[in-house]
Amino acid sequence: MIRERYLNLAVLAGLLALALWALAGDQPFTITLLTKVVILGLAAAGLNIALGIGGLVSLGHAVFFGLGGYAMGILAFHAQNFAPLELGPLSIAGTKSMPVIWLAAIAVSAAVAVVIGLLSLRTSGVYFIMITLAFGQMFYYFAISWSVYGGEDGLSIYVRNGFPGLNTLDPIQFFGICLAILCLVLLLSDRLARSPFGLALNAARQVPVRVETVGLSPTRLKLLAFVISGAITGLAGALYADLNRFVSPTMFSWQLSGELMVLVILGGVGRLIGPVVGAAIFVALEHLLGGLTEFWHIWLGVILLLIVLFARGGVVGLISPRRVGHD
Amino acid sequence: MTEPVLATRDLTKSFGALKASDGISIDLRPGEIHAIIGPNGAGKSTLIHQICGGLRPDSGTVHLLGRDVTAEGIAARARLGLGRTFQISALAMEDSVLQNAMLGALGHSGRPWRFWRPALRDPDLRARAEDSLHRVGLADHMHKRTANLSHGQRRQLEVAVALTLDPKAFIMDEPMAGLGAEGSALLTRFLDELRAQAPILLVEHDMDAVFALADRISVLVYGRVIATGTVDEIRASAEVREAYLGEEA
Numbered sequence: 001m002i003r004e005r006y007l008n009l010a011v012l013a014g015l016l017a018l019a020l021w022a023l024a025g026d027q028p029f030t031i032t033l034l035t036k037v038v039i040l041g042l043a044a045a046g047l048n049i050a051l052g053i054g055g056l057v058s059l060g061h062a063v064f065f066g067l068g069g070y071a072m073g074i075l076a077f078h079a080q081n082f083a084p085l086e087l088g089p090l091s092i093a094g095t096k097s098m099p100v101i102w103l104a105a106i107a108v109s110a111a112v113a114v115v116i117g118l119l120s121l122r123t124s125g126v127y128f129i130m131i132t133l134a135f136g137q138m139f140y141y142f143a144i145s146w147s148v149y150g151g152e153d154g155l156s157i158y159v160r161n162g163f164p165g166l167n168t169l170d171p172i173q174f175f176g177i178c179l180a181i182l183c184l185v186l187l188l189s190d191r192l193a194r195s196p197f198g199l200a201l202n203a204a205r206q207v208p209v210r211v212e213t214v215g216l217s218p219t220r221l222k223l224l225a226f227v228i229s230g231a232i233t234g235l236a237g238a239l240y241a242d243l244n245r246f247v248s249p250t251m252f253s254w255q256l257s258g259e260l261m262v263l264v265i266l267g268g269v270g271r272l273i274g275p276v277v278g279a280a281i282f283v284a285l286e287h288l289l290g291g292l293t294e295f296w297h298i299w300l301g302v303i304l305l306l307i308v309l310f311a312r313g314g315v316v317g318l319i320s321p322r323r324v325g326h327d
Numbered sequence: 328m329t330e331p332v333l334a335t336r337d338l339t340k341s342f343g344a345l346k347a348s349d350g351i352s353i354d355l356r357p358g359e360i361h362a363i364i365g366p367n368g369a370g371k372s373t374l375i376h377q378i379c380g381g382l383r384p385d386s387g388t389v390h391l392l393g394r395d396v397t398a399e400g401i402a403a404r405a406r407l408g409l410g411r412t413f414q415i416s417a418l419a420m421e422d423s424v425l426q427n428a429m430l431g432a433l434g435h436s437g438r439p440w441r442f443w444r445p446a447l448r449d450p451d452l453r454a455r456a457e458d459s460l461h462r463v464g465l466a467d468h469m470h471k472r473t474a475n476l477s478h479g480q481r482r483q484l485e486v487a488v489a490l491t492l493d494p495k496a497f498i499m500d501e502p503m504a505g506l507g508a509e510g511s512a513l514l515t516r517f518l519d520e521l522r523a524q525a526p527i528l529l530v531e532h533d534m535d536a537v538f539a540l541a542d543r544i545s546v547l548v549y550g551r552v553i554a555t556g557t558v559d560e561i562r563a564s565a566e567v568r569e570a571y572l573g574e575e576a
């Protein structure tokens with residue numbers, strides 16, 4: 001049994017160590033796989049705030065992942081075509097700057113999360129799941145029909161976007177950027193979970209009427225959690241698109257929403273490092289088994305089943321059982 | 328006469344053909360314990376829900392501190408000064424006892440939009456929460472998981488959370504339920520003193536507690552208040568004995 005804090009640090013340090021080991025062994029592909037773990041972990045860490053603390057079973061988080069991806073794709077597309085993005089009277093220049101793209105991804109995802117949240121939080125349970133799923137499908141089909149940006153075929157970006165002072169084309173440097181963002185977001189999530197806001201949100205998940213009875217609004221708490229959650233997943237989407245130098249409607253697909261949820265459940269719902277552990281297992285299985293059989297998802301399903309049946313706290317819960325009420 | 332802290336006027340609420348509240352007008356005056364008694368299904372919890380904002384009356388009004396709050400929700404009424412305990416404990420079972428009390432303190436502070444400093448390290452929240460736990464005798468259990476509390480301790484925690492709100496009126500739905508003789512006696516003594524802090528509208532089945540505590544009693548039968556009076560008046564009322572205490576007059 002390991003204290004959760006040490007486990008969190010060990011997982012993050014382990015990712016860094018593996019990447020450095022791959023660098024020393026000149027294995028850029030391994031670094032790319034590790035980058036994928038970090039980015040998917042980040043996307044699921046976003047979902048974990050809504051799902052794990054707020055209890056919001058969103059089957060539409062691919063919306064934010066896709067929005068982040070397309071924020072990157074569209075801005076970079078206009079930059080590489082030297083044609084500004086015309087939005088009615090507004091003319092927005094494209095950009096190849098990662099920080100600007102990240103801000104755009106966060107802003108767009110947060111704005112859409114406000115709208116989706118306002119509409120879906122009027123419901124709960126299975127209706128909430130269905131509404132979020134429906135939004136995901138709307139964005140998916142919209143992206144497919146949006147031929148300016150590649151429609152079904154998606155959109156390729158020739159050169160990875162830039163970050164001041166770094167060579168983002170170097171796999172280890174891009175990995176470093178992603179890992180730094182993940183660490184920052186996990187730090188913020190950790191503080192958030194234990195903050196007054198987190199205390200109230202945590203109670204709003206368990207007994208909304210209690211939260212109301214002390215004079216707070218569970219709906220507002222959950223809405224803000226949903227927005228923060230969507231913004232983080234959106235940021236991950238922008239990074240994922242940059243990793244692949246490609247965006248396509250699959251980033252909006254309900255399968256992706258489902259996968260994000262699988263990552264959270266595998267690792268441990270509401271556990272800080274859970275999404276990263278889930279992403280590591282997912283990418284490892286995909287890489288190791290995916291080469292042997294097309295049906296590697298079956299094995300993922302078996303593991304998920306075992307976790308849900310015998311280890312509700314996920315892998316993190318097995319290693320480091322949750323303790324109650326500590327700051 | 329001093330103005331009541333809380334007043335309902337002609338509250339009516341039907342569930343289909345069933346009139347769960349049938350023109351209920353009661354009030355709660357400063358410093359008093361006003362007990363609501365009545366057989367199961369008489370509409371006591373339904374009345375509480377309308378007072379606290381969880382249920383809209385079909386007609387009638389609820390006034391809190393002279394203000395019409397009939398259109399307000401649960402949270403707004405809580406902020407205006409209602410401190411309520413539930414008949415069936417509504418607590419965050421996964422959280423610690425202290426965290427539940429701190430949620431109340433957080434509601435009282437009105438400042439939940441803080442994201443950085445751990446709540447448990449906020450001295451003001453913590454002092455208010457610990458003080459309330461101390462008052463109900465749960466101080467020694469505050470780091471326990473709420474799910475691990477006994478039934479009686481959960482009832483105490485319900486009261487503690489209401490205390491953190493520093494309310495203008497307490498609304499308690501069967502706080503003694505399932506407490507046992509000793510627990511009831513303890514809580515009776517506690518409520519006796521609590522009325523000095525804020526008046527209590529007390530729904531309770533435990534007649535010993537009601538007769539020991541109440542300044543006034545209202546008897547609810549089939550959604551109607553059939554009598555309101557002092558303990559002696561209610562005890563003496565033939566109508567009440569017949570309708571509720573189950574004795575032949």
Ligand SMILES: Nc1ncnc2c1ncn2[C@@H]1O[C@H](COP(=O)(O)OP(=O)(O)O)[C@@H](O)[C@H]1O
Nearest residue numbers: 342345347365366367368369370371372373374
């Ligand atoms: N939400 C509801 N829908 C339909 N009937 C209800 C509802 N709530 C309460 N009732 C009915 O109203 C009556 C009063 O219930 P309640 O207020 O819980 O009584 P008490 O608390 O006095 O035991 C009961 O007959 C109960 O079945």
Ligand SMILES: [Mg+2]
Nearest residue numbers: 371372373414
């Ligand atoms: Mg009742």
